[in-house]
Amino acid sequence: MQGSVNPTGQAGQTGQPANSGMGIPPMPQIDFSQFGATETVELGRIKKISGKHLHTSWLNVPHVTQFDECDITQMDQFRVDMKATAEKQGVKLTPLVFVMKAVVKALQDFPHFNASLSADGQALIKKSYYNIGIAVDTPNGLMVPVVKDVDKKGIYELSRDLMAISAKARDGKLSPADMSGGTFTISSLGGIGGTQFTPIVNVPEVAIMGLSKAKMQPVWNGTTFEPKLIMPFSVSYDHRVIDGAEGVRFTTSVGQYLTDIRQLLL
Ligand code: CAO
Numbered sequence: 001m002q003g004s005v006n007p008t009g010q011a012g013q014t015g016q017p018a019n020s021g022m023g024i025p026p027m028p029q030i031d032f033s034q035f036g037a038t039e040t041v042e043l044g045r046i047k048k049i050s051g052k053h054l055h056t057s058w059l060n061v062p063h064v065t066q067f068d069e070c071d072i073t074q075m076d077q078f079r080v081d082m083k084a085t086a087e088k089q090g091v092k093l094t095p096l097v098f099v100m101k102a103v104v105k106a107l108q109d110f111p112h113f114n115a116s117l118s119a120d121g122q123a124l125i126k127k128s129y130y131n132i133g134i135a136v137d138t139p140n141g142l143m144v145p146v147v148k149d150v151d152k153k154g155i156y157e158l159s160r161d162l163m164a165i166s167a168k169a170r171d172g173k174l175s176p177a178d179m180s181g182g183t184f185t186i187s188s189l190g191g192i193g194g195t196q197f198t199p200i201v202n203v204p205e206v207a208i209m210g211l212s213k214a215k216m217q218p219v220w221n222g223t224t225f226e227p228k229l230i231m232p233f234s235v236s237y238d239h240r241v242i243d244g245a246e247g248v249r250f251t252t253s254v255g256q257y258l259t260d261i262r263q264l265l266l
Helices: 045-060 073-088 095-109 155-170 244-259 261-265
Strands: 063-071 115-117 124-126 132-134 136-138 141-143 184-188 207-211 215-220 225-238
Touching: 045 141, 063 244, 073 095, 073 155, 073 225, 073 244, 073 261, 095 132, 095 155, 095 184, 095 207, 095 244, 095 261, 132 155, 136 155, 225 244, 244 261
Parallel strands: 132 184, 184 207
Antiparallel strands: 063 225, 115 124, 136 141, 207 225, 215 225
16 A cells, blocks of 8 residues: 555655545444334454454455356266265265365466465565365354365365364364464355355455355357356455456366366376
8 A cells, every 4th residue: 555644544644645535434323223123232252353354354455356157067976976985984075175176276376376465565475385264154153264285185185174174163163273374265155055246355365266056057069058067156356466367367277177177186
């Protein structure tokens, strides 16, 4: 951010001019009870903490959200084929673990997405480890535990990790270590519904993926329509670090890996 403009938009003591004189206008204080009965409920601890974090990101990061979709017909058939075997090992296979692997492969192709800006915003700190934060919906609010070293783990191990951390999150038993060291976050609403959404970057990371619900759709193959399982997804990113062309190259790459998961072996 240039200059030393304070939140009221006035010049700081450096004598530099105010940007636009706008700043952040305060929220109006309204007595809603004048319109009908109300109840005031204190926000929970987690909501207060995550709210502050989200607000920090919203105010500091110039967000762009790239929408995309991919054909996961073959991937999902493989998942269904492996489901019974996985269950025997105590693992529930969902699309999310395959997405985690595809994302890590794309992060290796596009290292700027697996980075953080230095505190002064002048340098990019690229990371050679791949720790994926997973947004988990808990009774107390949103929590983001981190699955470590996703590049080094197989699908079953990732499923086990995912089940363990989401259970820990829902039981309110996550430690600070469980929630730190993430390099990229995935927020999956695919088990619930929706077509697309714009996730907020989990700072100090520079990009986040939002997964929506896959649906069977007719896709034209040049001769006829074929039924394909199409999954919509989005990636929000920090535009100071990532350009639009790179943004769509990244989502295209994730989509290609998910459409043909054999490429994840290469
Ligand atoms: N498309 C279609 N179906 C999907 C899907 C997708 N993209 N993703 C998951 N599903 C299916 C799963 O296969 C599963 O189906 P079955 O029970 O028939 O096998 C079902 O949806 C439920 O999946 P799940 O939600 O239990 O498991 P998951 O691995 O997909 O997700 C977790 C785990 C922890 C991410 C999830 O439970 C959760 O908390 N999601 C909400 C995250 C959230 O709140 N994000 C918003 C943050 S911003 O406020």
